Amino acid sequence: MADSTDIEAQVRELREQFDALKKSLTEQSANAAKRVRGGVAAARNSAYQIADDAIEYAKGEAASVGDAVRQHPTATSTALVTAVVLGCVIGYLAGTMSTNSR
Structure with a gap:
């Protein structure tokens, strides 16, 4: 025990x-x-x-x-137009290069 x-x-x-x-x-x-x-x-x-x-x-x-x-509204509008034109050119070139590679 x-x-x-x-x-x-x-x-x-x-x-x-x-x-x-x-x-x-x-x-x-x-x-x-x-x-x-x-x-x-x-x-x-x-x-x-x-x-x-x-x-x-x-x-x-x-x-x-x-x-x-x-x-400077004139400079601003010029910068915007330039950016749009560059964008269009780059887009066009990219589009034509992609169709040529097919």
Whole structure:
């Protein structure tokens, strides 16, 4: 009977150790989750700031382009017509080259 009592004591001690280990793992997991959440929040805030800066930069550049177009309408229309003509020429050449290769 002494062996049975000894085994029960060992089982009880193992359960206590298991519970302590379980509690420790739970605490470590919670701390790790908090650190990850903090890192994700910081990364998200940084990304928002970068996006806001990019938007402000794009708005400023758009305003600059708009001002340049208003100040130089002839140069703008000439640049657009030139771009269209170049596009047509490139398209024509690409079309004729693709039909010749068939």
